[in-house]
Structures are given as structure tokens and as C-alpha cells.
Amino acid sequence: MKRRKLNNKERNHGVFTSFDDLSDDLKIEILCKFPAKLLAKLTCVCKSWQFLIINFCFPKMASKLAYTGHVSCIKRCINFKDVLIDEKLIAWWKTIEQTLNKRDLLDSCNGLVLGFYTTALYPQSQSSSPRLCRYYVLNILTQQFDTITKQPHPRTSRYKYAALAYDPSKSCHYKIVYFQGFSALNIYNSKTGVWISLKYQHQLEYHVRKANWEKRSVYFDGALYRLSMSGHLIKFIVDQEITASARVKVESIDLPEVAKKSPLTCIGVSQGVMHFSHSDKSNLRIWMLRHNCIRTDNNYVWLLKYTIPSQAILSQMIPSIYFKPMAFHPYDDTIILSLRVDNWFCRIEEYYFGDIQENKLRLSDPHTHYGSACKVVFPYLQCEVPFPIGTSIYNSVHELVHGLIGFSGDLPEATVLEVLSFLSYLIHDMPTRHHGRLIGLQGCDNGLSITLVKCRS
Amino acid sequence: MKFCTVKQYFDDENNNNVTNGIATTVIPLPNKHLKIKANNKEMEQYEQELLRNVMPQELTKLILAANYLNFKEALDFFCRTVANAIQNKSVDYVRKFFGLESDFEPGEEEKLCKEFAWSFEGVDED
Numbered sequence: 001m002k003r004r005k006l007n008n009k010e011r012n013h014g015v016f017t018s019f020d021d022l023s024d025d026l027k028i029e030i031l032c033k034f035p036a037k038l039l040a041k042l043t044c045v046c047k048s049w050q051f052l053i054i055n056f057c058f059p060k061m062a063s064k065l066a067y068t069g070h071v072s073c074i075k076r077c078i079n080f081k082d083v084l085i086d087e088k089l090i091a092w093w094k095t096i097e098q099t100l101n102k103r104d105l106l107d108s109c110n111g112l113v114l115g116f117y118t119t120a121l122y123p124q125s126q127s128s129s130p131r132l133c134r135y136y137v138l139n140i141l142t143q144q145f146d147t148i149t150k151q152p153h154p155r156t157s158r159y160k161y162a163a164l165a166y167d168p169s170k171s172c173h174y175k176i177v178y179f180q181g182f183s184a185l186n187i188y189n190s191k192t193g194v195w196i197s198l199k200y201q202h203q204l205e206y207h208v209r210k211a212n213w214e215k216r217s218v219y220f221d222g223a224l225y226r227l228s229m230s231g232h233l234i235k236f237i238v239d240q241e242i243t244a245s246a247r248v249k250v251e252s253i254d255l256p257e258v259a260k261k262s263p264l265t266c267i268g269v270s271q272g273v274m275h276f277s278h279s280d281k282s283n284l285r286i287w288m289l290r291h292n293c294i295r296t297d298n299n300y301v302w303l304l305k306y307t308i309p310s311q312a313i314l315s316q317m318i319p320s321i322y323f324k325p326m327a328f329h330p331y332d333d334t335i336i337l338s339l340r341v342d343n344w345f346c347r348i349e350e351y352y353f354g355d356i357q358e359n360k361l362r363l364s365d366p367h368t369h370y371g372s373a374c375k376v377v378f379p380y381l382q383c384e385v386p387f388p389i390g391t392s393i394y395n396s397v398h399e400l401v402h403g404l405i406g407f408s409g410d411l412p413e414a415t416v417l418e419v420l421s422f423l424s425y426l427i428h429d430m431p432t433r434h435h436g437r438l439i440g441l442q443g444c445d446n447g448l449s450i451t452l453v454k455c456r457s
Numbered sequence: 458m459k460f461c462t463v464k465q466y467f468d469d470e471n472n473n474n475v476t477n478g479i480a481t482t483v484i485p486l487p488n489k490h491l492k493i494k495a496n497n498k499e500m501e502q503y504e505q506e507l508l509r510n511v512m513p514q515e516l517t518k519l520i521l522a523a524n525y526l527n528f529k530e531a532l533d534f535f536c537r538t539v540a541n542a543i544q545n546k547s548v549d550y551v552r553k554f555f556g557l558e559s560d561f562e563p564g565e566e567e568k569l570c571k572e573f574a575w576s577f578e579g580v581d582e583d
Binding site: 020 | 533539555556558569
């Protein structure tokens with residue numbers, strides 16, 4: 001069907017013959033009424049649609065994310081609570097779990113989950129093969145899973161100190177922030193596909209630097225926040241222009257005095273405000289952070305929101321030794337607590353503290369028992385907006401190897417080239433003792449034969 | 458509230474945004490809504506009948522008319538119908554439906570499809 005070209009006269013009279021002639025505003029309004037999955041497909045229609053959908057429709061859809069449950073990691077097992085309702089989702093999650101071995105949940109931010117996994121590079125080999133260590137991101141609702149094949153430099157085994165910076169209402173791209181020691185950040189941007197190391201603008205105070213920092217970070221308003229055992233909240237501004245000489249603005253915010261005495265604390269964003277919670281034998285206290293920007297001075301004030309006697313909470317639950325606040329509900333005056341039942345078990349419960357008269361426990365699942373302590377809990381927001389996949393070369397090594405094993409005899413040249421580039425990339429990433437130069441590649445009956453020659457470094 | 462724009466329409470003689478054919482389709486809608494009210498099935502049947510004879514190209518005009526008349530329910534309804542019609546179809550079908558042409562480079566489109574691969578499952582025949 002050929003589009004009839006409109007002459008000026010017709011345009012002025014407002015006679016439209018095709019969808020394309022509608023105003024951008026109207027197009028956006030109509031496109032936003034379509035479901036997210038359909039929109040993702042429609043980005044392939046033409047460039048103007050791609051632009052409108054990614055820059056207007058997706059942010060609009062992501063402006064308010066639903067919350068039904070949290071995600072936690074216990075004994076290297078990732079659990080989604082009250083999130084996996086659809087059968088298709090459950091089936092998809094099961095297949096993902098199978099490809100991941102020794103999983104670690106690192107962070108969850110606005111619907112995206114960051115984790116780390118290790119897997120054997122050559123699963124078929126009898127002897128221990130080198131392990132492939134990778135960060136991965138996934139979104140349960142859109143059933144997307146992506147592995148980041150590049151690793152930060154300098155390479156380290158302290159991968160656990162990483163966080164996710166993702167705000168789908170602003171951009172569909174995400175950042176993975178790895179805390180490189182106490183003086184620099186290594187940031188991966190999914191837009192560019194590279195890791196960049198940035199030093200702090202000012203060094204933190206000595207006692208803040210030397211104290212232990214809690215592993216968990218919270219992303220809020222363009223910055224990452226982490227608790228330091230020195231009694232400070234450290235703020236890292238990560239949403240900034242990344243240039244060669246850029247520095248990360250870092251600030252340490254004093255926590256309320258009483259909080260400096262015990263480690264049972266947590267931070268979280270609830271109702272658009274940063275909250276801090278501290279619990280000890282007598283009370284559970286919750287504060288809100290107010291940030292006043294007077295000219296260039298930053299002024300942070302903690303406002304005490306609630307004080308609840310610990311006994312009041314413990315009396316409503318099954319006999320517990322103590323509880324630790326883990327996370328905040330994003331829209332409600334509710335806090336997620338981890339209860340230490342006895343030496344072996346602990347449970348995760350949601351506690352509603354909003355109305356003093358009605359302080360009550362929202363029992364999540366009276367029969368759930370978790371063996372050993374639950375280390376991390378994140379509120380899982382449901383984001384229907386997809387994130388772009390494809391900055392990594394392959395989604396999994398298994399995918400590649402299985403794809404090639406089907407061949408017996410000669411492999412087509414294009415495949416060989418792909419494999420070579422991927423393998424040489426892998427080899428470059430491997431620990432030094434495995435450095436080798438790829439000199440031979442051959443398809444055989446049982447799979448792939450790879451010949452390496454050790455380099456002299 | 459719904460009818461002040463309609464009144465304006467009748468008062469405005471130089472009206473080119475809404476041709477007669479479209480007007481006859483869109484304007485009876487609120488009346489029918491009121492009559493049928495809660496009976497969803499009947500409403501569905503009525504809507505299906507209404508759109509059976511409407512070409513996809515006409516849909517643009519319907520949407521424009523509904524927008525001009527500030528008729529939110531009709532706009533929602535037309536969008537829903539379009540979404541249902543193109544939900545499980547291929548990208549080419551969608552292009553034909555809206556009369557659009559692809560302006561991507563050959564590799565670009567493939568890359569995009571790969572990025573959002575999950576949205577392509579369950580594609581029907583055109």
C-alpha cells in the first residue's frame with residue numbers, strides 16, 4: 001500500500017490518511033495504551049517509533065512500579081516471594097536457575113536484579129576446568145536475562161561489593177557499580193558496554209574509610225548509599241558525566257547518635273524518601289532523611305518517624321531471639337524484618353508500623369523456615385519495561401558450546417571466526433596461569449578440540 | 458462533559474477533522490454505552506460488529522475523531538482493538554497495517570529484534 005503524498009492544501013485542512021501524520025503527542029498517547037511486550041516488538045517497526053517508544057512510552061510506564069513481594073538469597077538460593085505468580089514466569093525462572101551454578105544475589109533495583117555466578121568453562125571435562133565468573137542482570141517480569149562478559153579491571157575476587165543503578169523512568173540503560181577498595185568506583189554502563197574506573201573527588205575521613213561497610217547498597221535519586229560501621233551513611237553520586245578526568249562525588253552523612261551502637265540497622269527508600277532503621281533490645285526506631293540544599297551547602301537532617309518497643313513486636317511473633325531490620329516497603333509504612341527464631345532458623349516477616357494503634361504483623365508465610373541467616377533481602381519492584389540486551393557477546397558459554405557440538409567434521413568459516421574471537425576474549429580474561437595463544441580449533445565427533453600454546457609473559 | 462465538544466462540532470461549520478462517516482460511528486457510542494451499561498458481552502458484540510467493516514486505515518481517522526471530540530472511552534476502545542489486532546502478528550504486518558516503511562539499516566533491525574527477542578514469541582500467520 002503506497003502512502004499518498006499530501007500537498008500543503010490538504011495538510012492545512014487537516015485531512016490525514018496515515019498514522020504517521022498524527023502529531024507526536026497523539027502517537028505517544030496511543031502507543032502508551034499498548035502493553036509493554038507489544039511495545040518492545042514495535043520498536044522494530046521504524047526509527048521514529050523506536051525513538052518515541054524508548055524515550056517516552058517506556059519511561060511513562062515505569063513511573064510507578066508495582067510491589068508484591070521481595071527477593072532474598074538464602075544459602076546461595078534466590079527466592080522471589082509473592083512475585084512468581086504466572087506459570088510461564090515460574091517455568092522460565094526454573095530454566096535460568098539451572099544454568100546458574102553457585103548463585104549470588106547482589107542487588108535489586110527497580111525491577112532489575114544483579115547477581116554473580118560462576119560456572120565451569122568446560123563442563124564436559126573430567127578434571128577441574130577453570131571457572132567463568134560473571135555478573136548477570138535479569139528482569140523476572142520481562143523474562144530477560146543477560147550476562148556481562150566483560151570484567152572490571154583490575155580484576156579481583158571481591159565481586160560481592162557491587163550494586164545496581166537503574167531507573168527505568170529515566171532511561172532503559174543500567175549501571176553496575178563495583179566498589180574498588182575505598183577510594184574508587186568501577187562503573188559499567190550498559191549503553192557503552194565498558195567498565196570505567198573513577199576515583200573519589202575527596203578522600204573520606206580516616207575512620208569512615210577504615211570501618212567495615214555493609215555490603216548492601218541502595219540506589220536513590222542518582223546516588224548509591226551504603227552504611228558504614230563507623231556510624232555514617234556514605235553517599236556516592238553515580239549518575240554523572242563520565243569523562244576521563246571525572247571524579248565521583250562522595251559524602252559521608254552522620255547517622256543518628258543512638259544508631260552508632262548496634263549493627264542491627266538498614267536503609268531503604270519508602271514513599272520517595274530515604275529511611276533508616278535501627279533496632280536494639282528496647283526499641284525499633286525509624287528515621288527519615290531530609291536533605292536541605294542551602295546554596296552550595298548540603299545539610300542532612302534525620303527526622304525520627306517512629307519508635308516502637310521491641311517487646312511489642314516480639315510479642316506478636318512466634319518466640320524469637322531477636323530481629324534485624326532488612327529492608328523497607330517502597331510505598332507503605334512497613335518494614336521487612338529477619339527474625340532469628342533459634343540457633344538454626346530465621347524467618348522473614350513484614351511488619352506494619354504505620355498506625356501505632358494498629359501495629360500488626362503481616363505474616364508472610366507462617367510455615368516458612370529458612371535454615372541459617374538470611375543475608376540479603378531486597379524489595380522487588382515489578383518493572384514491565386524491558387532493558388536492552390546485547391552488549392555482551394554471548395549469553396552463556398553453554399549456549400555457544402552446545403551450538404557448536406552439533407557439528408561433526410568441518411565447521412563453517414563464519415562460525416569458526418566467531419568462536420575464535422570469543423575464545424581469545426575468554427582467554428584474555430582468564431587468570432594468568434591459563435594464558436595461552438589459540439592456535440588450533442577443530443570440530444570433532446564429540447565436540448570441539450582447542451589447542452593452546454602457553455605464552456611467555 | 459462529553460457532549461460539549463460535540464456541540465462545538467455541530468456549531469463549527471468549517472470542520473474538516475471529522476468527516477461525516479466517522480461522526481456517525483463515534484457519536485452514537487456514548488448512548489449505546491449508557492444503554493448496555495454493565496453487560497459486557499453485549500458491548501463486546503456491538504463493538505466487534507462496529508469494527509468488522511472498518512478498514513485499518515479508517516482506524517486512524519477514528520482515533521483522530523475520538524481525540525478531537527475528547528472522547529476518552531472511544532479512544533481507549535480503538536487503541537485496545539488495534540492492540541488486539543496486531544498483538545500476535547509479525548512486524549511486517551504491523552507496518553502494512555499502519556502504512557509505514559522500515560527505515561532501518563539491514564543489520565540494525567536484526568540487532569533490535571535480538572535485544573527484545575522475548576517479545577516475538579507466539580507470532581501468528583499474517
